[in-house]
Amino acid sequence: MASSAANSLKLTQPFFPNTSNSSIKLSPLHLSFLHSSSTNQTTPRLQTSRSNPIILNVLKTAVESANISFSKTPSLDSVVSTPKPTILVSEKLGEAGLDLLRSFGNVDCSYNLSPEELCSKISLCDALIVRSGTKVTRQVFEAAKGRLKVVGRAGVGIDNVDLQAATEFGCLVVNAPTANTIAAAEHGIALLAAMARNVAQADASMKAGKWQRNKYVGVSLVGKTLAVMGFGKVGSEVARRAKGLGMHVIAHDPYAPADRARAIGVDLVSFDQAISTADFISLHMPLTPATSKILNDETFAKVKKGARIINVARGGVIDEDALVRALDNGTVAQAALDVFTEEPPSKDSKLVQHENVIVTPHLGASTKEAQEGVAVEIAEAVVGALKGELAATAVNAPMVPAEVLSELAPYVVLAEKLGRLAVQLVAGGSGIQSVKVVYRSARDPDNLDTRLLRAMITKGIIEPISSSFVNLVNADFTAKQKGLRISEERVVVDSSPEYPVDSIQVQISNVQSKFASALSETGNISIEGKVKYGIPHLTRVGSFNADVSLEGNLILCRQVDQPGMIGRVGNILGESNVNVSFMSVGRTSRRTKAIMAIGVDEEPDKETLKKIGEVPAIEEFVFLEL
Ligand SMILES: NC(=O)c1ccc[n+]([C@@H]2O[C@H](COP(=O)([O-])OP(=O)(O)OC[C@H]3O[C@@H](n4cnc5c(N)ncnc54)[C@H](O)[C@@H]3O)[C@@H](O)[C@H]2O)c1
Numbered sequence: 363m364a365s366s367a368a369n370s371l372k373l374t375q376p377f378f379p380n381t382s383n384s385s386i387k388l389s390p391l392h393l394s395f396l397h398s399s400s401t402n403q404t405t406p407r408l409q410t411s412r413s414n415p416i417i418l419n420v421l422k423t424a425v426e427s428a429n430i431s432f433s434k435t436p437s438l439d440s441v442v443s444t445p446k447p448t449i450l451v452s453e454k455l456g457e458a459g460l461d462l463l464r465s466f467g468n469v470d471c472s473y474n475l476s477p478e479e480l481c482s483k484i485s486l487c488d489a490l491i492v493r494s495g496t497k498v499t500r501q502v503f504e505a506a507k508g509r510l511k512v513v514g515r516a517g518v519g520i521d522n523v524d525l526q527a528a529t530e531f532g533c534l535v536v537n538a539p540t541a542n543t544i545a546a547a548e549h550g551i552a553l554l555a556a557m558a559r560n561v562a563q564a565d566a567s568m569k570a571g572k573w574q575r576n577k578y579v580g581v582s583l584v585g586k587t588l589a590v591m592g593f594g595k596v597g598s599e600v601a602r603r604a605k606g607l608g609m610h611v612i613a614h615d616p617y618a619p620a621d622r623a624r625a626i627g628v629d630l631v632s633f634d635q636a637i638s639t640a641d642f643i644s645l646h647m648p649l650t651p652a653t654s655k656i657l658n659d660e661t662f663a664k665v666k667k668g669a670r671i672i673n674v675a676r677g678g679v680i681d682e683d684a685l686v687r688a689l690d691n692g693t694v695a696q697a698a699l700d701v702f703t704e705e706p707p708s709k710d711s712k713l714v715q716h717e718n719v720i721v722t723p724h725l726g727a728s729t730k731e732a733q734e735g736v737a738v739e740i741a742e743a744v745v746g747a748l749k750g751e752l753a754a755t756a757v758n759a760p761m762v763p764a765e766v767l768s769e770l771a772p773y774v775v776l777a778e779k780l781g782r783l784a785v786q787l788v789a790g791g792s793g794i795q796s797v798k799v800v801y802r803s804a805r806d807p808d809n810l811d812t813r814l815l816r817a818m819i820t821k822g823i824i825e826p827i828s829s830s831f832v833n834l835v836n837a838d839f840t841a842k843q844k845g846l847r848i849s850e851e852r853v854v855v856d857s858s859p860e861y862p863v864d865s866i867q868v869q870i871s872n873v874q875s876k877f878a879s880a881l882s883e884t885g886n887i888s889i890e891g892k893v894k895y896g897i898p899h900l901t902r903v904g905s906f907n908a909d910v911s912l913e914g915n916l917i918l919c920r921q922v923d924q925p926g927m928i929g930r931v932g933n934i935l936g937e938s939n940v941n942v943s944f945m946s947v948g949r950t951s952r953r954t955k956a957i958m959a960i961g962v963d964e965e966p967d968k969e970t971l972k973k974i975g976e977v978p979a980i981e982e983f984v985f986l987e988l
């Protein structure tokens with residue numbers, strides 16, 4: 363016989379389903395997530411807060427959608443009321459955005475911080491808002507000691523934020539991807555026209571007292587071919603405007619839909635075709651490993667002789683030394699640059715000083731309108747994330763639409779409890795390496811977004827056995843880091859498509875179990891659950907059916923199926939003042955083996971558990987905390 367007092371979260375308050383209506387009570391387990399805790403839970407590397415907004419959001423949505431009420435607990439508002447969050451703004455942000463932030467938290471506008479100053483401040487901050495000038499490195503996340511919940515990038519490019527580190531530390535990254543699109547496109551067009559007509563050079567010459575009309579003869583735009591490299595938000599707006607100037611516009615973007623290009627009258631072409639036929643090449647792709655130095659000696663050799671380059675994307679997409687060589691040998695006639703590999707570039711930069719180059723100091727997004735726009739966009743996203751809403755502009759977390767989230771809320775609780783239960787059933791073996799989750803649903807598998815459920819199962823499995831805290835941002839990463847393979851299978855069943863999921867089964871393979879009856883015929887620990895009346899239920903353990911609400915603690919017993927067993931175990935628990943909330947018996951066939959699932963409000967003491975184990979017909983039992 364085996365018994366276990368599993369090492370997981372302690373439950374202090376009982377809760378029962380209110381069957382008179384569809385509301386359910388919120389368990390202390392939920393509350394422990396809802397409570398803010400910057401309690402500096404220490405882990406060797408990963409440090410995140412249990413009060414991460416993603417988890418809060420899931421639970422708050424669960425509260426709202428399931429009409430959850432409290433019986434012996436304070437109101438939700440008082441439970442979730444936390445001290446005002448501190449928001450560090452490290453670069454200049456529009457006033458409208460700052461006002462919005464100030465209405466929600468304490469705002470610390472500290473510009474021009476050195477990396478060391480940023481690291482020393484960050485552990486006191488819940489959110490950080492940056493533009494392109496602040497490098498949010500791994501050191502920043504380490505220095506945050508788990509308090510930093512969200513980094514907001516007031517703009518598009520997130521190449522100055524170490525996304526991998528953010529994800530590892532469970533920190534959400536959001537950006538403001540739309541508000542500066544037009545500003546960047548207009549700046550691209552401004553540079554294109556200014557370059558073609560030597561506006562900057564002529565201006566400098568006149569200010570130096572000269573009148574050089576012959577020197578600054580330009581080139582016309584009408585009828586010329588413009589290659590837009592990266593046909594996203596900015597690229598397509600540049601294309602639209604260039605068409606208005608009478609240019610022939612082509613574009614290269616391996617991921618852009620052809621019909622969107624066609625709608626603007628732009629042909630999508632290969633990279634080589636674009637650069638070899640264009641008179642003007644305008645760069646609008648993000649800086650990624652694939653686009654880094656995409657214009658280099660080799661590719662400059664393929665450009666049409668005398669081409670002109672415009673870059674309002676990122677400096678790193680051009681090999682700047684190669685561009686100087688291409689300008690010097692006439693391959694490239696002119697360049698107009700707003701962005702640089704290093705910002706600001708060195709004062710003696712050959713590129714900046716080149717007579718055929720015009721430059722601006724990363725001004726693409728710098729219009730009053732765009733700055734107010736990004737400030738509001740990012741303030742809303744950061745406040746939303748701090749309130750626990752899933753941001754629509756999350757960069758490192760799956761975006762789960764609100765309606766999907768609300769529908770999945772009760773299954774989210776079920777998923778975590780199944781993970782938590784399954785891991786407590788493991789006795790040893792070669793460690794938990796392989797977990798399979800089977801979702802049975804009437805819905806087409808393509809219409810079932812399980813990322814949230816997978817994250818919660820991962821959380822349920824990992825948290826009771828490690829010091830890592832898992833949330834939607836870091837679940838997949840943490841599983842991978844711990845060598846846990848989580849595979850998913852979706853089975854279409856004949857149930858009501860009104861509900862997203864009929865049942866969830868969690869299987870852990872290649873492990874021993876402290877409750878042998880939890881092993882299925884294939885030798886895997888296997889448990890299955892359903893949501894009934896909004897409450898998560900355990901419906902199968904190994905090959906045995908069960909029907910027990912997943913609340914409070916649980917005792918699973920396997921016994922010889924005979925009369926009087928419920929009474930005997932019930933008596934033992936009653937004598938120890940342990941309140942039984944549910945009981946269900948499942949068996950494979952009459953008078954053979956049965957398993958009894960007993961929900962208990964309190965944790966029975968060792969003596970009580972021992973007495974249960976001594977009941978002659980009981981062959982094995984396990985105590986599990988949910
Ligand atoms: N200078 C500024 O102040 C300023 C302002 C706004 C945006 N930007 C920069 O402009 C760039 C574009 O911004 P956006 O908002 O249009 O982004 P976006 O994501 O809407 O568009 C980027 C496009 O590039 C494409 N792309 C990705 N890899 C590519 C490749 N290898 N070759 C060709 N295309 C590729 C994508 O498919 C996408 O369509 C970003 O680098 C952004 O940081 C700069």
Ligand SMILES: O=C(O)[C@H](O)COP(=O)(O)O
Nearest residue numbers: 493494516517518519727
């Ligand atoms: O990616 C962006 O949004 C632009 O490069 C703007 O950067 P900025 O906010 O530093 O002006």
